[in-house]
Every structure is written in C-alpha cells, then in structure tokens.
Amino acid sequence: MKRSPLLQPLSREHHAALSLARSCERAARSGDAAQIDAACERAVRAFRQQLDPHFRTEEHALLPLLRSADTQPLVQRTLEDHRLLRGLLDDLQRNDAGALARFGEHLAAHVRFEERALFAAIESLL
Template sequence: MKAAMKRHESLQELSREHYQALKLVLVVRRAVDSGDLLRIGEAAAACVAAFAAELEPHFQVEERDLLPQLEAAGEAALLQRTRDDHGELRRLAAVLPFADAASLQRFADCLNAHVRFEEREMFPAVERIRTAGEAVR
C-alpha cells in the first residue's frame, strides 16, 4: 500500500478545494440515482452556486499560478488537458440552471475526472517543478 504523499504547501488549499468538489460530485450522483426531480433540481442549484463561488475562482488561481509554470517547464500535455477540462466544465456549468439528470451527471463525471487528473498528474508535476526551482535557489 502506498503511503500518502504530503502535498506541497503551496497546493494544499487547492487540494482541499478538490475534496469539496468531490463531495459535490457525490451529492449529484446520489440525486441522479434517486430519480427524484426535486433532488436533481436541488443538486443542479448546488452546482450552480458552487461553480460561481468556488470552482471558477479555483480555475482562475490554477490558470494564473500553475499553468505558466507547466508551460515554462515544457509540460504541454498537462497544460492542454487542464485548459481543455476547464473549458469543458465552464461549458457544462453554463447549462446547469436548465440541467436535466443527464446533463447534471455529465457535469459531475467531468468534474470528478478533472479533480482526479489534477491530484494524480498535474499537481505532482507542479510539485516537481517547484521543488527543482527551490533547489536552484
């Protein structure tokens, strides 16, 4: 069993935000699985609120602070995947106020995959870049 790796201090808040996003995914999945239109509507409203208050600001921090580092380090694939995911999540979020169960599920699936990608691939690359930069100083 792998020991949990402690996240670089500069990424800890973003990781905490990822945890909150995964909790939102769970709310959506439970609502969609229930088939209850009221729960689905409440989950969609929760996603609309979370996107505006939490997810979009989170994306902006990553785009401002992390993506330039990936670009400078030549991590083109990670950079492009992050940009593509953010764009797709923004597109899906734009229709959340009118979402049916399938649209809501697509948003949750995309958000889940994006968080997993960042935690497993993008953040470790940023940590390597930052650790290398700290060693140079």
C-alpha cells in the same frame, strides 16, 4: 500524499469538489426531480463561488509554471476540463439531469487528474 504548502489550499478545495461531484451523480441517478433541481442549484452556486475562482487560480498561477514541451499535455488537459465544466453550466441552470450526471463525472475525473498528474508535475518544479 503530503502536498507542498503552496498546493495544500487547492488540494483542500479538491476534496470539497469531489464531495460535490458525488452528490451530483447520486442526485442524477435518483431520477427524483426535487433532488435533481436541488443538486443543479448547488452545483451552479458552488461553480460560481468556489470552482470558477479555483480554476482561475490554476490557470493564472499554476499553469504558466509548466512551460516545457513535456508538460504541455497536462496544461491542455486542464484547460479542456475547465472549458467542459464551464460549458455545462447552462444545462445545469435548466435542471438537466444528464448534464448533472456529466458534471459530476467530469468534475471527479478532473480532480483525480489534477491530484495525480498536474500537481505532481508542479511539485517537481517547486
């Protein structure tokens, strides 16, 4: 799908987030402590360096564009997903395999939601 030039950088970041999500899920399923530890460290580092800044951009630059009553469910879902992913950080720092699996699953679902629903709504306004 061809994205608006304004959304292309965020879409590229989504590709990296999906790759991270898959690696988190794989490591969690492996049951290997070393893989889990490494994946948790990678997830925490990626969250701080890429995901959280990405979330802030969406929260401050994109979501305010969606002011209609029809788009409020999209805004609420986005904010709830961001809160949920931020809430898993403490457990990831403790190398919790369950949190790693949940993080991967939620991150992948969140990216798919944004690409299919949120960004489509924003593009209709641009």
